[in-house]
Amino acid sequence: MCRKGSLKVRVVCLLVMATVIVGALVGCGGNGNSEASPTSGTITVYTAIENVLAGRLVETFNARYPDITVNLVRDSTGVITSRLIAEANNPQADLVWGTAASSLMVLEDMGMLEAHAPEGLDRILPMFRSDKNPPTWVGITAWETAFIINIPELEALGLTVDDIRCYEDLLRPELQGHIIMPNPASSGTGFLTVVGLMELYGRDGGGWDFMERLDVNIQDYIHSGAGPANMAAIGETVVGISFGFPGISRLQEGAPVAVVFPEAGSGWDMEANALIAKDNINPAAKTFLNWAISDEAMAIYNEAFPIISTGEGGSYYGFEGQNPVDQLIEQDFVWIATNREAILNEWERRFGS
Amino acid sequence: MMMRIKSKLADFSVGQLAVLSLMIAVFVVIMVLPLVSLFARAFQNNAGEFIGFDNYIAYFDNPSLLRALWNTIDVSLSTTVISVVLGFLYAYGITRTNMKFKRFFRYMVLIPIFIPTIAHAVGLISLFGRQGIITALGFEIELFGRLGIILSHVIYTLPQAFLMFFVTLEYADGRLYEAAESMGVKPFTQLIKITLPEVKYTFINAMFVCFTLAFTDFGAPIVIGGGYSVLATDLFVQMTGLFNFNMGAVVGTLLLAPAVLAFVINRVTNSANMGAMSAKSTKLVIKENRTRDIGFFVFCSIVILCLLGLVGGLAVRALTVFFPFDTSFTLANFSFSATTGGIGSFFNSIQMSLLTAVIGTAFVFVYAYMAEKIDRFSAMRKIAKLFSMIPMALPGMVIGVGYILFFNNPNNPFNFAFGTIGILVVANILSFFSVPFLTATGALKKLDKEFESMSDSLSIPRWKLFLRVTVPLSFPAMLETFMYYFVSSMVTISAIVFLYTPRFRVASIAISHMHAEGVFAQAAAMSLLILLINVLVRLMYELSNIFHKRREKRRQA
Numbered sequence: 001m002c003r004k005g006s007l008k009v010r011v012v013c014l015l016v017m018a019t020v021i022v023g024a025l026v027g028c029g030g031n032g033n034s035e036a037s038p039t040s041g042t043i044t045v046y047t048a049i050e051n052v053l054a055g056r057l058v059e060t061f062n063a064r065y066p067d068i069t070v071n072l073v074r075d076s077t078g079v080i081t082s083r084l085i086a087e088a089n090n091p092q093a094d095l096v097w098g099t100a101a102s103s104l105m106v107l108e109d110m111g112m113l114e115a116h117a118p119e120g121l122d123r124i125l126p127m128f129r130s131d132k133n134p135p136t137w138v139g140i141t142a143w144e145t146a147f148i149i150n151i152p153e154l155e156a157l158g159l160t161v162d163d164i165r166c167y168e169d170l171l172r173p174e175l176q177g178h179i180i181m182p183n184p185a186s187s188g189t190g191f192l193t194v195v196g197l198m199e200l201y202g203r204d205g206g207g208w209d210f211m212e213r214l215d216v217n218i219q220d221y222i223h224s225g226a227g228p229a230n231m232a233a234i235g236e237t238v239v240g241i242s243f244g245f246p247g248i249s250r251l252q253e254g255a256p257v258a259v260v261f262p263e264a265g266s267g268w269d270m271e272a273n274a275l276i277a278k279d280n281i282n283p284a285a286k287t288f289l290n291w292a293i294s295d296e297a298m299a300i301y302n303e304a305f306p307i308i309s310t311g312e313g314g315s316y317y318g319f320e321g322q323n324p325v326d327q328l329i330e331q332d333f334v335w336i337a338t339n340r341e342a343i344l345n346e347w348e349r350r351f352g353s
Numbered sequence: 354m355m356m357r358i359k360s361k362l363a364d365f366s367v368g369q370l371a372v373l374s375l376m377i378a379v380f381v382v383i384m385v386l387p388l389v390s391l392f393a394r395a396f397q398n399n400a401g402e403f404i405g406f407d408n409y410i411a412y413f414d415n416p417s418l419l420r421a422l423w424n425t426i427d428v429s430l431s432t433t434v435i436s437v438v439l440g441f442l443y444a445y446g447i448t449r450t451n452m453k454f455k456r457f458f459r460y461m462v463l464i465p466i467f468i469p470t471i472a473h474a475v476g477l478i479s480l481f482g483r484q485g486i487i488t489a490l491g492f493e494i495e496l497f498g499r500l501g502i503i504l505s506h507v508i509y510t511l512p513q514a515f516l517m518f519f520v521t522l523e524y525a526d527g528r529l530y531e532a533a534e535s536m537g538v539k540p541f542t543q544l545i546k547i548t549l550p551e552v553k554y555t556f557i558n559a560m561f562v563c564f565t566l567a568f569t570d571f572g573a574p575i576v577i578g579g580g581y582s583v584l585a586t587d588l589f590v591q592m593t594g595l596f597n598f599n600m601g602a603v604v605g606t607l608l609l610a611p612a613v614l615a616f617v618i619n620r621v622t623n624s625a626n627m628g629a630m631s632a633k634s635t636k637l638v639i640k641e642n643r644t645r646d647i648g649f650f651v652f653c654s655i656v657i658l659c660l661l662g663l664v665g666g667l668a669v670r671a672l673t674v675f676f677p678f679d680t681s682f683t684l685a686n687f688s689f690s691a692t693t694g695g696i697g698s699f700f701n702s703i704q705m706s707l708l709t710a711v712i713g714t715a716f717v718f719v720y721a722y723m724a725e726k727i728d729r730f731s732a733m734r735k736i737a738k739l740f741s742m743i744p745m746a747l748p749g750m751v752i753g754v755g756y757i758l759f760f761n762n763p764n765n766p767f768n769f770a771f772g773t774i775g776i777l778v779v780a781n782i783l784s785f786f787s788v789p790f791l792t793a794t795g796a797l798k799k800l801d802k803e804f805e806s807m808s809d810s811l812s813i814p815r816w817k818l819f820l821r822v823t824v825p826l827s828f829p830a831m832l833e834t835f836m837y838y839f840v841s842s843m844v845t846i847s848a849i850v851f852l853y854t855p856r857f858r859v860a861s862i863a864i865s866h867m868h869a870e871g872v873f874a875q876a877a878a879m880s881l882l883i884l885l886i887n888v889l890v891r892l893m894y895e896l897s898n899i900f901h902k903r904r905e906k907r908r909q910a
Contacts, residue, residue, distance in 0.1 A: 051690065052870075071856060076593070076869060078589075082593045085598070092761070187594070221579070222579055223594075226870065227869075236484065254674065351580075352580075352582065
């Protein structure tokens with residue numbers, strides 16, 4: 001029943017964006033501040049990395065660079081991105097760290113990113129960086145569609161975790177009204193799940209047909225990607241379609257959940273870093289960006305995210321006997337970027353309420 | 354002699370004109386210009402070119418966006434009807450009956466405004482969710498969606514409606530009732546013929562306050578609304594999901610509709626004569642009536658039980674290991690991870706809220722006095738009144754993004770304020786301006802116009818009258834305003850989410866982050882801390898109020 005895809009990860013990262021004015025900004029950029037130093041000063045970092053993880057990472061960074069003060073503005077990907085866009089004519093951030101690549105592409109499109117090749121860039125897999133040279137953004141981790149299942153609630157329906165292995169299993173009649181999924185218009189996770197289903201079941205109709213059948217079992221579409229995992233953790237739903245990180249976090253905190261990565265593969269997006277284009281670029285920001293893809297940083301990302309952009313695998317919960325990178329399906333980011341609005345409109349037409 | 358009086362009068366007008374102009378100028382800078390910066394985008398395309406009403410046409414052509422508009426009107430109307438009726442009855446019970454524990458009831462009903470709206474939703478889930486305490490007793494409701502939004506909104510707007518009715522009903526002119534009594538008018542007829550006309554103005558205001566608060570609230574729909582889309586969530590999706598500031602601006606202008614309507618209706622009702630507190634008013638003596646007292650006691654108890662249930666719902670989450678699957682007791686949830694701002698964010702919140710309350714109260718009362726008690730410059734006063742109603746309809750997100758676009762411009766002379774605690778305070782003063790303004794106006798309307806004419810004829814400057822007579826007489830309303838600003842700033846999220854700086858994080862933002870990250874227990878724990886500090890501050894206020902009353906009494910004796 002399940003389509004077991006032997007899908008190699010091949011990403012066509014030829015993002016044909018509108019003409020970027022980065023060049024012009026680079027011209028008037030430069031290092032105007034004579035006092036600025038790469039190992040001291042204050043940098044403002046906007047990030048969507050979860051608080052707990054971001055805090056630990058900054059501590060580690062400061063152990064190495066004690067004279068650089070890191071001011072962290074942390075919020076959801078959407079809030080961080082719209083804050084950056086609103087501040088476009090006088091950017092407050094020096095750099096953006098661990099924020100969805102799909103969002104950074106929007107910023108790149110607006111000429112807000114400064115190309116920068118951090119040290120150790122050669123270790124990053126090509127699928128995880130922008131195709132510009134030097135790159136406008138560099139990925140650090142990927143996140144992917146996962147099912148977070150409340151075990152006691154599932155068993156109350158007469159099913160076991162082994163019954164939920166792939167997307168088709170979500171169509172079981174027992175699950176009617178017991179699945180929560182993020183709204184793709186407000187959640188990056190929702191969008192990558194929809195795109196993943198379209199890639200797996202067909203862009204012209206097949207994907208939508210599947211979602212129509214899934215819709216029968218959907219309890220609610222909500223405005224948050226981590227929300228469905230959190231709702232499953234407290235038993236407000238049986239299956240939350242979400243991503244791995246919140247599910248595994250809740251599991252470690254004691255929630256009676258299982259995290260399942262669908263067998264056919266997961267739609268995905270990556271968290272990436274970029275330098276913000278502005279008149280006085282603080283050299284300490286580049287220091288941070290260099291460190292942010294170092295082995296030291298990658299090791300910490302790797303504790304929370306099985307998939308890091310160097311592609312190094314390991315053994316992780318939910319990925320037994322498999323390199324987590326292989327979980328990612330083939331995605332054509334050019335097609336996704338071009339069709340984003342049309343996909344969201346079609347989704348809204350079918351499932352909006 | 355005549356000449357001297359005339360020139361004196363002219364002097365007053367110049368002073369009044371200066372203050373009134375200053376008030377309006379402040380509003381232009383903190384509200385009009387930021388709004389213009391944002392709303393200009395409603396008429397632009399993505400390239401920033403002017404395209405007229407094309408965005409609006411696109412909006413009204415889109416059935417799913419239009420549905421959000423109807424949904425919003427639906428939940429807002431339901432909320433308004435329930436909250437205004439409950440708020441009136443509750444305030445009536447406390448001011449016009451002899452039931453027991455009035456003081457207790459009066460304070461307990463304020464609980465919802467002491468905790469962030471996200472916490473209301475978390476509490477409701479603990480009670481009515483699939484794993485809820487009340488659901489377990491066999492009482493099941495479809496919480497997520499329309500019903501959950503209405504429930505949250507009623508909880509959130511009930512104290513506001515109550516406060517408005519309370520202030521109005523508390524200042525009763527006993528002479529009317531004495532006269533009615535001596536003419537043998539029945540109590541029910543007294544209610545219809547005296548009490549209701551007395552509160553007519555408040556009734557209309559309360560309806561608009563509840564309606565617009567529900568119309569523009571974002572916290573409840575985002576947490577508990579599920580897929581039920583309303584304008585505020587649409588705005589959120591447009592701004593932070595699709596990064597379409599232009600369509601966001603279109604939705605933002607639609608959210609302003611109730612405020613504009615309120616202004617029109619306010620102008621109509623304003624011409625009617627208000628039952629004013631005159632120098633001759635006597636205190637109302639409440640008659641004995643056991644049935645009435647018991648009836649209101651039962652009603653108020655039910656309301657309070659529901660609100661306490663909400664706090665209980667928060668408490669079980671905050672004090673257990675992992676509700677509902679591991680319900681053993683723990684205090685671990687109160688040790689907040691430093692990464693969300695930790696306990697420091699709590700003290701930052703207190704600092705920000707105190708500043709907002711002090712500056713906000715002074716500003717509101719001077720503003721309300723200029724709008725209400727001056728005879729000249731009627732055109733400017735009308736503008737001032739229109740401005741005063743708009744903040745109520747402004748979703749925090751509109752203020753936040755408007756502030757970024759306006760203040761974060763290097764050419765803006767006020768740019769220095771951006772990224773400071775000052776901008777948070779200003780955003781809060783603006784966000785919560787309307788309700789204190791109505792409280793202040795209500796209190797000022799109750800003061801006899803005679804004071805003004807007397808002071809003018811005695812050549813006493815208005816500022817002296819304001820400080821010596823108006824301020825002491827409106828002291829209870831001023832304290833109320835101070836409290837309102839303090840507690841609202843403690844719990845607010847949506848405006849400052851775009852404006853807070855990394856060096857100055859506040860507790861309400863920490864709660865929204867904890868909620869988003871799924872650590873509901875810590876979110877509940879922090880909400881309880883905020884509740885605690887708000888209750889403590891409220892107690893201090895009550896003590897100072899009692900002290901003030903005693904001193905007044907001594908002075909009169």
